[in-house]
Amino acid sequence: MTRIDTLLAEMTLAEKLGQLTMTASGYAVTGPIIVGDSSESIADGTLGNLLNMVGPGPTREMQDLAKQSRLGIPLLIGLDIVHGHRSLFPIPLAEMAAFDPALWEQTAREAAREAAADGLAMTFAPMLDVSRDPRWGRTAEGPGEDAWLGARMAETKVRGFQTADLSSPDALAACAKHFCAYGPVNAGREYAAVDISERTLHEVHLPPFEAAVKAGVATIMPAFTDLNGIPMTAHGPLLRDYLRGQLGFDGVIVSDYNAIGELIKHGVAEDLPAAAALALQAGVDIDMMADGYRKGLPVALERGLVTMAQIDTAVRRVLRLKEQLGLFDDAYARGATQERPEAIAGRRALARTVATRSITMLKNESQALPLAPSLRRLCVLGPLADAAEEMRGPWWAAGVAENHVSVLAGLSAGLPGVEIHYASGVGIRDDDANGITAALELSEGADAILLCLGEAANMSGEAASRAYPELPGQQRALAMAAFEQGRELGIPVIVLLFSGRPLIIPELAEQADALLACWFLGCEAGHAIADVLSGRVSPSGRTPMSWPRALGQVPIFFGQRPTGRPENPADYYTSKYLDVPNDPLYPFGHGLSYTQFAHHDLRVSPLVAGEHDHIEVQIEVTNYGEHEAIETLFLFTRDKVASVTRPLLELRAFGKLSLPAGESGTLNLSFPASAMRFLGADLKPVFEPGEIEILIGPSADRAQLMVQSIQLQA
Ligand code: GLC
Numbered sequence: 001m002t003r004i005d006t007l008l009a010e011m012t013l014a015e016k017l018g019q020l021t022m023t024a025s026g027y028a029v030t031g032p033i034i035v036g037d038s039s040e041s042i043a044d045g046t047l048g049n050l051l052n053m054v055g056p057g058p059t060r061e062m063q064d065l066a067k068q069s070r071l072g073i074p075l076l077i078g079l080d081i082v083h084g085h086r087s088l089f090p091i092p093l094a095e096m097a098a099f100d101p102a103l104w105e106q107t108a109r110e111a112a113r114e115a116a117a118d119g120l121a122m123t124f125a126p127m128l129d130v131s132r133d134p135r136w137g138r139t140a141e142g143p144g145e146d147a148w149l150g151a152r153m154a155e156t157k158v159r160g161f162q163t164a165d166l167s168s169p170d171a172l173a174a175c176a177k178h179f180c181a182y183g184p185v186n187a188g189r190e191y192a193a194v195d196i197s198e199r200t201l202h203e204v205h206l207p208p209f210e211a212a213v214k215a216g217v218a219t220i221m222p223a224f225t226d227l228n229g230i231p232m233t234a235h236g237p238l239l240r241d242y243l244r245g246q247l248g249f250d251g252v253i254v255s256d257y258n259a260i261g262e263l264i265k266h267g268v269a270e271d272l273p274a275a276a277a278l279a280l281q282a283g284v285d286i287d288m289m290a291d292g293y294r295k296g297l298p299v300a301l302e303r304g305l306v307t308m309a310q311i312d313t314a315v316r317r318v319l320r321l322k323e324q325l326g327l328f329d330d331a332y333a334r335g336a337t338q339e340r341p342e343a344i345a346g347r348r349a350l351a352r353t354v355a356t357r358s359i360t361m362l363k364n365e366s367q368a369l370p371l372a373p374s375l376r377r378l379c380v381l382g383p384l385a386d387a388a389e390e391m392r393g394p395w396w397a398a399g400v401a402e403n404h405v406s407v408l409a410g411l412s413a414g415l416p417g418v419e420i421h422y423a424s425g426v427g428i429r430d431d432d433a434n435g436i437t438a439a440l441e442l443s444e445g446a447d448a449i450l451l452c453l454g455e456a457a458n459m460s461g462e463a464a465s466r467a468y469p470e471l472p473g474q475q476r477a478l479a480m481a482a483f484e485q486g487r488e489l490g491i492p493v494i495v496l497l498f499s500g501r502p503l504i505i506p507e508l509a510e511q512a513d514a515l516l517a518c519w520f521l522g523c524e525a526g527h528a529i530a531d532v533l534s535g536r537v538s539p540s541g542r543t544p545m546s547w548p549r550a551l552g553q554v555p556i557f558f559g560q561r562p563t564g565r566p567e568n569p570a571d572y573y574t575s576k577y578l579d580v581p582n583d584p585l586y587p588f589g590h591g592l593s594y595t596q597f598a599h600h601d602l603r604v605s606p607l608v609a610g611e612h613d614h615i616e617v618q619i620e621v622t623n624y625g626e627h628e629a630i631e632t633l634f635l636f637t638r639d640k641v642a643s644v645t646r647p648l649l650e651l652r653a654f655g656k657l658s659l660p661a662g663e664s665g666t667l668n669l670s671f672p673a674s675a676m677r678f679l680g681a682d683l684k685p686v687f688e689p690g691e692i693e694i695l696i697g698p699s700a701d702r703a704q705l706m707v708q709s710i711q712l713q714a
Contacts, residue, residue, distance in 0.1 A: 003328065004319045007071060008312055013298060015045045015071060016315045020293040022049035022078070022254065022286050027058040035289070045069035046294065048318065049076040049286060051124075054398050056335035059119025063331040074331035076322055078122030081161075081172070082141055082395035083107070085115040086403070087347045087523050090358040091140050091393035091500060092127065094519030096149065097541035097591065098357035099632050099654050101156045107354055108160025110347045112172040118398065119335030121325050122173040124221060124254075126157035128208035129178055132555035134548065135188025137464030140394055140500025140520070142183065143208065144544030145557040145588060148651045150208030158215040166218060167326030169333040176212035178223035178256060179232060179243070181205035185225060188554070190465040193226040201227075202679055204559075210247060218321060219252045222284065224259050231266045233259040234278035244283055252321045254286040255279060261290035272296040277305035285314040348524055355521040355528030357630075360541035361514070361592040368492035368513035370535025370594055370627075371448065377419040379443040380408060381482060382452035383428040383475065384498045390428075393520030394461020394500055403523055407452050407496065410526020414534055421446065426474040428456045433474040440485050449482050449493045450533075453508075457520055460500020469551065470504045483511040496529065502547040502586075509585055517543060535594060538629035540656075542591035542699070546584035553580065558588045558636075558700035559647040589634050589699030595625025595661060597698070599633065604694050604708040609673040611687045615710065617669040619696055623659035630658045631698070635669045636705065638693040643680050649700055669696070676712060689714045 001009070008016075024035040032039050032053070041047035042065040053059055059077055066075045083089045089107040090098075098104075108126075115123065127141040130150050143150035154176060161174040181201055186192040196205070209220070222232040222239060232238070233255055243249045260279045261272065269275035276296030279287070287293040300306045326333060361369070371378075384390060386408045389401035405413075411420055425439030426432065443449050453475045458464060471479065479495070486493035492513040497503065498520060508515055516539065521528055531537040546556045563575040567582050576582060601620040609615055621631050635653040639646040652671040659665055680686040689712050697705035 004316055004323065007073065007319060008315060010071060011315070016311055017294045017297055018046035019048035019073065019315050019318045020286055021047055021291065022051055022288045023047055024289055025050045025053040027053060027055060032058060032062065036291070039065055042066050042075065043068050045071055045073065048073060051078045051288065053077050054079060054118050054120065056117070056119050059335050060332060067331065073319070074322055074327035076122055076318070076325070076327065077120055078124060079115065079120050079397055080125065080395050081111050081115045081120070081123035081397045082125045082127060083393065084111045084351070084397060084399060084522060085118065086398045087114060087344065087351055088392050088396060088399040088404070089351050089354050089522045091520045092142060092153070093140050093144060093500065093544060094358040094521060095354060096144050096153065096544035097360045097519070098354060099542055099656065100357060101152055103354055103357065104153060104156040105160040106350060108157045109163070110350060112161045113170045113343070114339065114347065115172055116170040116334040117337065117339045120172065121327065121334055122175065122219065123161055124175045124177060125161070126153055126174065126212070127177050128154050128212060129183040130204055130208065131183035132557040133184065133188040134469045134501040134503065134545070134554065135465050135467060135551070136183060136185055137190060137394070137460040137466065137500060138182070138462055139545070140460040145546060146544070146559065146651050147204045147207045149544060151211035154208045154212040155215040158212055158217045162216065162218060166324045167329070169326070169336065173218035173321060173325060175219040175221050175254065176209050176217045177221035179209055179220050180223060180238065181227050182223035182225050188465050190463050191224050195228055198683060199679060202683060213243070213247045213249045217251065218324065219254050220249065221254050221256055222259065224256050224262065226266055231263055231268060233284060234263055234268060234282045236282040239283040250317065252285045252317050253283050255284050255288045255290065257288050258290045260284065260287050260292035273299035273303060273305065276300050280306050280310055280314060285317050351522050352524035352527050352531070355524050356531050356537045358519060358521060358541050359528065359532050359539050360517040360543050361539040362517055362543070362586050362590065363509065363512060363515040364592050365513050366492065368448070368494055369533060371415070371533050375418060375447040377421065377446045378411065378415065379446035379449045380411065380420055380422040380452065381425045381439050381442070381449060381478065383424045383426060384454050384496070385422055385424065385452035390457045390498065391521055391523070391525035393457050393522065394464065396457070399523065405524055405526035407526050407529055410528070410530040414527060414530025425478045429459070429472040431474060433477050436474070436478050436481050439478070440481055443485050443489060443491070446491060448491050449486055451479055451482055451493060451495045452498070453479060453495060454498030454503070455500060469501060476507065479508060486513070502543070502545050504548060504551055506549065506585070517541070535627070538594040538627050540591065540593055540630035540632065542589045542632050543586055544588065546588050546700070547586040549585045550580045552577065553584070556584050558649045561645045561647055587699045587701040589632070590701070593629035593631070594627035595623050595629040597631045598622045598624055599697070599706060602696055602706045602708055604710055606710070608711045608713055610713055611674050613673045614670050615673055615694065617694060617696060619667050619706070620664055621657050621659065621667055622664040623661055626661050628658070628660045630656050632656045633667055633669070633696055633698060634700070635671065636695040636700070637676065638695060639676065639678070639690070640693065641690055642678065642688055643686065644678070646678065649695065673712060688712070
């Protein structure tokens with residue numbers, strides 16, 4: 001008999017259901033707070049999992065309580081460590097702009113180390129929801145608009161959080177969330193129903209989760225949402241049949257917060273027992289915060305809606321996860337050793353590097369940037385300049401404002417000898433514009449105006465959909481006044497834009513001399529911004545989402561399917577808007593540096609490829625500017641004729657080259673020809689012979705892509 005078999009044989013129903021329950025908790029001066037529950041539940045073995053308890057002391061105290069219980073089963077304690085724990089990195093959408101899988105894995109690894117030192121064994125990350133709608137606030141947490149990129153995020157984050165040995169004291173169980181297709185909520189409204197085609201489900205929203213399962217993710221969290229009429233928390237075909245049956249996922253499925261109870265509001269369950277039965281039958285193992293399993297399953301058993309065998313299967317998976325994490329061997333290993341100061345310092349250095357690499361320069365005209373070495377006086381305006389707490393982004397885990405560097409603090413430290421005159425001018429979202437005039441007076445005698453504009457951290461993330469995803473409050477008025485002042489004084493106006501999504505910002509795009517998407521950059525935000533503005537580091541970030549010109553273009557993304565009437569200005573009856581061009585303001589992959597690159601001599605081999613070949617691509621890159629910088633190039637394919645319509649562009653690979661001024665280098669990219677398999681009319685994978693275009697360039701702007709055709713043969 002294994003340890004788990006022995007335990008299972010001894011466990012009462014209440015103890016079994018305790019292992020299937022996860023309760024939110026916290027630690028106040030008065031001691032532990034277990035939301036709607038009690039620490040007695042831990043001591044009597046009827047609560048087996050916690051979220052949001054942080055710190056070696058509190059977690060040790062909770063593990064002590066569990067150890068005193070009849071069977072002494074250790075607690076699983078988790079937290080939303082989405083982009084760092086105490087030392088926050090840029091939000092995931094920002095980090096994707098670095099287009100650097102090694103960095104993505106490294107930040108997850110460092111976050112896991114820091115969280116494990118705080119006694120945690122699980123994170124509710126990576127969030128893998130592909131989003132093409134900036135109205136949806138959770139766009140901030142995810143991989144952006146592309147499924148292939150989402151899959152790369154999945155595998156790097158799972159490896160980073162979990163390592164190859166989940167029992168390691170600095171490993172965390174990762175949680176691929178929110179399964180699945182949460183991004184296309186109706187009208188971009190949070191928690192709204194989702195209605196998409198089976199094809200879009202399989203081509204866009206499942207691949208990142210498939211990659212997470214292949215990477216060995218320990219847990220998965222279903223989305224709150226209703227997908228095509230079935231709430232994900234009760235979605236047997238996708239949880240049981242696809243995840244567990246087809247992909248062979250045998251880890252733990254943990255519900256989202258109260259999602260089991262919400263099946264009643266979805267209208268698929270009369271009461272809690274019915275809701276609990278639906279979730280258990282679909283394959284959900286842990287009930288987070290609905291108390292549906294503890295209160296509902298005993299009744300569901302009596303009603304014959306579920307069997308003890310189904311309960312045992314779920315308990316077995318939870319106990320196995322705790323065993324894989326090493327919790328039975330030593331529940332105190334995580335949190336046992338304090339981190340050394342140099343480890344924390346190294347982590348912040350990494351955060352600074354990742355932040356500089358995430359900054360995406362969308363515009364830079366008349367050499368506004370880098371700041372001239374002769375610059376002596378800088379006028380800094382806007383509500384995001386002195387806002388350390390906002391740099392954290394919407395999921396700040398244990399990150400506190402005190403250890404975040406604001407823009408102002410970063411500029412003061414990073415621009416020695418420069419006089420900085422600052423005024424907020426306006427708030428982030430209030431309607432008071434009375435401070436604009438006085439603020440602008442600070443620009444007299446200045447060499448440049450720096451505007452720090454955008455959203456508050458909690459204006460993106462969960463429950464933060466925006467029908468007008470643009471500059472909030474009176475910030476636009478401040479910007480327009482600053483542009484006018486800049487023109488009058490003949491000085492550049494540089495905009496730093498902080499947001500958890502692309503914003504609709506036509507005036508900034510038109511009138512700013514330079515415009516940088518700073519997203520939310522984490523604990524080293526200010527230092528990273530100063531590194532870039534000063535020219536010490538050239539910006540290299542590339543946007544992982546298309547930026548709409550107008551909200552009316554949404555959803556806008558590079559992987560759109562063709563139309564039978566492609567836009568043609570010479571023909572009125574073609575696909576267009578009367579009032580805005582079809583293309584995005586900034587395409588996927590767009591991002592400027594302080595230099596200029598030329599791309600030439602594209603070579604592709606083989607020119608005729610079978611399914612088992614690898615397509616190798618080489619291209620020469622020359623830095624013909626004055627600054628060292630990193631170039632990122634994307635490799636897309638276009639399958640022009642197939643048995644179903646195929647996207648206009650599909651991302652297959654990307655690569656980077658760091659080149660000093662004047663230097664050239666060769667970028668090698670490759671992808672398996674088997675990647676050209678697609679879902680035929682019956683949604684079954686097919687590999688079809690025919691011409692394929694290979695397209696290479698700095699963004700999804702087709703006009704910037706070099707093209708070479710090859711032939712696929714059966
Ligand atoms: C939240 C989120 C989910 C998070 C969970 C625990 O509602 O939807 O992403 O992991 O609850 O905080």
